[in-house]
Amino acid sequence: MPVYSEKVMEHFMNPHNVGEIENADGIGEVGNPVCGDMMTFYIKVDDNRLSDVKFQTFGCGAAIAVSSIVSEMAKGKTLEEARKITPALVAEELEGLPKNKYHCSNLGAQALNKAIDDYLKKLGKEAKTRRRKKDEGA
Amino acid sequence: MPVYSEKVMEHFMNPHNVGEIENADGIGEVGNPVCGDMMTFYIKVDDNRLSDVKFQTFGCGAAIAVSSIVSEMAKGKTLEEARKITPALVAEELEGLPKNKYHCSNLGAQALNKAIDDYLKKLGKEAKTRRRKKDEGA
């Protein structure tokens, strides 16, 4: 096996937060199966905080472990705090990753960010819709 | 060791007719130390027959074995018979020689032939001398 840390193995063997959130507040999908890895992150936001994070991942051991740790790291954080989860932090939290697996830690952080973007976009749209409705009502 | 036949080994370990014949009737020297092998053959001729053959050889195992077998083959033969000792016959008599040692069997036959040439040349000279003497006496 690639020389994975114990922490990677732990998260790979028992990944946390696997699955889909029905009616998620935000969804972030990155990668694509042609390149080898694909991750979808689902978030639930309450009061600007990630009250739930789930993921689905197609990919190698590192990709799965990264997804799991990112979901753990993100859960309970405010959106601003969650934005600060960088690939380097992910790798650190996993006690290192083999060089050729660094891109997996990128993917994890990206997917989370995209989910937050998605949430904010929807929020913006809702806000707009609300504003529009207000305008229309006015 | 090169893959020498038992016969080669026998003649190498116990070469026959090593040495110099004092006042030889013919001497044949071939090869040169720069090329790796050098043989000197000494012959004694009685009644057109090789009554004694000796050799000195600087060279490898094959060269020594070839010298020994050629001296054996030649001894007791008439000059004409001795001329018929070819490299192929030498190699055959030794139950084969490694390819890169064929030239040694050439050397053996050559040295013997040169010794016979030398004898005949001297004989010719003697004959000439005798004739000259006769002529002078006449």
Add this chain to the structure above:
Amino acid sequence: MKRAYLDNAATTPILPEVVEAMLPYLRDAYGNPQSLHQWGDEARETIEEARGQVAALIGAQTEEIIFTASGSEANNFAIKGLAQAQQSKGKHIVISAIEHFSVLHSARTLEKWGFEVTEVPVGRHGLVDADEVAKRIREDTILVSIMHANGEVGTIEPIAEIAKATKKTGTLLHTDAVAAAGTIPVDVKELGVDALSLAANQFYGPNGVGALWLKKGTRIIPFVDGGVQEGGRRAGTENVPAIVGMGKAAELAQHDMSSRMTRLSRLRDRLIQGLSSTIDHTILTGHPTQRLPGNASFCIQFIEGEAMLMLLSSKGVAASSGSACTSRALKSSHVLAAMGIPPEIAQGSLLFSFGLENTEGEVDYVLEVLPPIVDRLRQMSPLYAKFLKQQRGGR
């Protein structure tokens, strides 16, 4: 924990008889075959005996065998050495799209040296079509190299037919028989080739030794330059114990060939049938019948190979995969790609390769542990989720 080594394509265990044959040469009989004394004599006689055993395995003459340090070296030697020896006649060579990297990358090096390389495509079962090879042979084609069997997908190529094509044009034909020799019957005369590579670690011999068979009279430029070993064609002190091991392994392979083939294909077929019937959305890769006896290779859809290997390993099962994530270079198998398998499916590549130590019990063990592994990974897979949704949507 149960353990099942089903990665014999990577390397086979060495048979105990082979190790036994090697031991004296690791211990007391340490002579250098080039030396002129008893130690050297013994070593030299020994490697000549081994040369004969290897020659016999492939129906060759003893002196046509050149020992190398690996299958890769034999392939480098063949491709570079034959091309260089022939370059006054032309600078074009033909290989297949599914060659082992040691052939493929040697060909790339030739390109840097000014040669031109054409790749013959393969069909979806990985078969090279002899006519397709023939079409690519030009005036200046000096060498064709098509592998005998592909270790990743098991497909056995029609080398004898290809040889008919190369004979017509008088083009040299090399075959990389590393995955074939010692496993299935390989006879250089029946094949009609000019050069053939093989390696001991594919038939229960040691690592570190392979051979190039070169038809008598075929000119080649040495690859490893130096001393006069191997008739001046391959320099370096001979690896006597490894060569002895290869000889012994060749002898055993020749002797037991058909019983081994029967055994391995039974295991293979049991796994193929079992797996196909217990796991949905699974593709058998390679040729359905024209395949190596021990090769059972699949693509399991919606999931990725490395993750499967890790979970299999946690159950004691050793296998391999051609997925991008399992390769250092993060590229998925060029063999699967050449066969037209889409990259996302190639990601699910999984190869079981059987050897003499394997049992039906091990097959059954795989059939027991693999389905839950696949399930588990599919449960995590966004691709599988999408597929399920589409299916539901589609109905």
Add this chain to the structure above:
Amino acid sequence: MKRAYLDNAATTPILPEVVEAMLPYLRDAYGNPQSLHQWGDEARETIEEARGQVAALIGAQTEEIIFTASGSEANNFAIKGLAQAQQSKGKHIVISAIEHFSVLHSARTLEKWGFEVTEVPVGRHGLVDADEVAKRIREDTILVSIMHANGEVGTIEPIAEIAKATKKTGTLLHTDAVAAAGTIPVDVKELGVDALSLAANQFYGPNGVGALWLKKGTRIIPFVDGGVQEGGRRAGTENVPAIVGMGKAAELAQHDMSSRMTRLSRLRDRLIQGLSSTIDHTILTGHPTQRLPGNASFCIQFIEGEAMLMLLSSKGVAASSGSACTSRALKSSHVLAAMGIPPEIAQGSLLFSFGLENTEGEVDYVLEVLPPIVDRLRQMSPLYAKFLKQQRGGR
């Protein structure tokens, strides 16, 4: 019959500890280090440990070691790979006149590829003069390769001095340390070189494994093309047992270096003194003091090497010779020629090389059996007869 193996320059016996270290990898631990499972993991960890041991022997960093199948391969790799990697800067290389054939013939191949090669001559003791090297470095010189120690005559070259010259011009310096590493202290940093070849069979490790040390950051073109083994720089399934053996042998060599040197030089000096005092017209070849601890090499005048070896062998003594008749190609040693030894004297070349198994008793045995052998061959020698006559005539 007594037996004395005094041909350790050809190959050393493998130490029992080394064989023991290798055995598990010949038996149960047969994994391929590239495989993604427990067998592979174990094999990978093992070869990384061995890499560390080899690195430690020469004061290098672990990841700078690239395993090869032999010293010859390491030299081919270095010469061809470094030259090709640098060819945009120039196409001139410098080697010494006494390099091993694996360097010399690699350089010949480079000539065919359009490179130019200059040979630095050596002095009568086989020493390369650093100034002479410096003089030959040109604008377009991209590589200098000078051996660390010569196995035939034992001379140890002033590599650190030569490195000063190459550093000035920024030219890469490779040294073939096959005969030196594991035998005398070799430290890549102290030497100041960029690349260094070594082989296990010179320090009681197995055949079939060597290494190229390459200073971090040095670019090289792979020699064996193929898979990604050895960081993509040397393809072919790793020869795990042999690599383990090399690691163990390196560890032992490092640990016992000075005691081994003391032992071997005592044997060497005993033979040199004994032989010089019992056999007339004998020349010690190589440097009188700057020489390998186990090397006692001579030319015995008026007779030829192969004949001596055969008679020594009949007494159980194994040695070697650089005479023309002992070589396949029937050319006498280019090393002796480069040192200015006339060909007829080079024919009498005789090399004893000591190893850890040898004893003073064996030296004394040689001193007992060799003089009669020399006498016997001289009695047969026309050269000796002439010499005697001249001497008598001269008086």
